[in-house]
Amino acid sequence: MGEDLRQSQKMEAVGQLTGGIAHDFNNLLTGIVGSLDLMQTRMRQGRTENLQRYIETAMASANRAAALTHRLLAFARRQPLDPKPTDVNALIGGMSDLLRRTTSEAIELRVLSEPALWPTLCDPHQLENAILNLVINARDAMPNGGVLTIATTNGRHEAKDPDLRNLGLTSEYVCISVSDTGTGMPPEVVARAFDPFFTTKPLGQGTGLGLSMIYGFARQSEGQAHIESVVGRGTTVTIRLPRNAASHVEVAPATEIGELPRG
Numbered sequence: 001m002g003e004d005l006r007q008s009q010k011m012e013a014v015g016q017l018t019g020g021i022a023h024d025f026n027n028l029l030t031g032i033v034g035s036l037d038l039m040q041t042r043m044r045q046g047r048t049e050n051l052q053r054y055i056e057t058a059m060a061s062a063n064r065a066a067a068l069t070h071r072l073l074a075f076a077r078r079q080p081l082d083p084k085p086t087d088v089n090a091l092i093g094g095m096s097d098l099l100r101r102t103t104s105e106a107i108e109l110r111v112l113s114e115p116a117l118w119p120t121l122c123d124p125h126q127l128e129n130a131i132l133n134l135v136i137n138a139r140d141a142m143p144n145g146g147v148l149t150i151a152t153t154n155g156r157h158e159a160k161d162p163d164l165r166n167l168g169l170t171s172e173y174v175c176i177s178v179s180d181t182g183t184g185m186p187p188e189v190v191a192r193a194f195d196p197f198f199t200t201k202p203l204g205q206g207t208g209l210g211l212s213m214i215y216g217f218a219r220q221s222e223g224q225a226h227i228e229s230v231v232g233r234g235t236t237v238t239i240r241l242p243r244n245a246a247s248h249v250e251v252a253p254a255t256e257i258g259e260l261p262r263g
């Protein structure tokens with residue numbers, strides 16, 4: 001509880017400090033201006049051989065800068081959540097094209113869906129964003145390929161105290177996990193991974209906002225986010241979201257629905 005409070009307070013404080021990222025943005029701009037400058041000099045000298053390369057470098061930096069401001073704005077704006085009863089399996093199914101395009105051919109994408117998954121109560125757009133961020137992180141952790149598994153399950157947490165149990169204090173939730181067989185994270189990275197702006201990625205490639213946004217989304221949805229990771233073996237990030245209490249269905253064991261076909 002104390003840890004959650006500490007994390008929430010940090011998120012609050014950092015929400016007002018998002019301008020700090022201007023430093024990264026400025027470095028990207030410096031790269032763009034540098035490329036344009038070189039192009040100008042070469043053109044004046046009538047040397048046109050590497051112009052295409054300078055254009056590509058400038059474009060890549062401009063695209064990274066645009067992605068950075070986009071994510072920064074989404075983080076700063078912190079749109080109010082719009083929770084709805086959500087069928088998470090259908091939501092993941094609807095993302096299959098996007099997910100295939102996001103990962104490389106060397107990555108085997110698997111979806112293990114709990115067939116009788118409970119509906120959950122969450123903002124579906126934020127959940128899509130969260131899953132996409134997790135898939136991007138998993139992809140980045142497997143530069144030489146591997147297996148990326150998205151799994152859904154139903155979960156139940158019973159109060160240990162029998163009196164509380166008799167009072168019906170049992171929480172039911174839907175788990176969405178994204179696992180990879182990638183680099184894994186040492187414990188000191190796991191400890192900081194949910195911190196806003198914490199990144200181990202090279203400049204322009206990581207904002208350090210993905211996992212902190214996921215943490216914020218899970219907590220605001222009255223759920224949880226959790227990381228398990230072993231260096232050299234891989235990582236699983238699990239989001240737990242509350243069951244939508246209005247609709248109850250029977251639980252069946254999880255089965256594999258197979259690998260997503262590549263387009």
Ligand code: ADP
Pocket residue numbers: 133137138141180182183184185189193194198199200201205206207208209210211212235
């Ligand atoms: P970013 O991806 O922009 O760096 P995140 O908040 O999503 O920001 O992640 C923070 C850091 O956590 C990453 O830079 C990386 O070091 C680590 N990380 C996140 N996901 C994974 C993963 N699946 N495998 C290994 N490391 C990861």
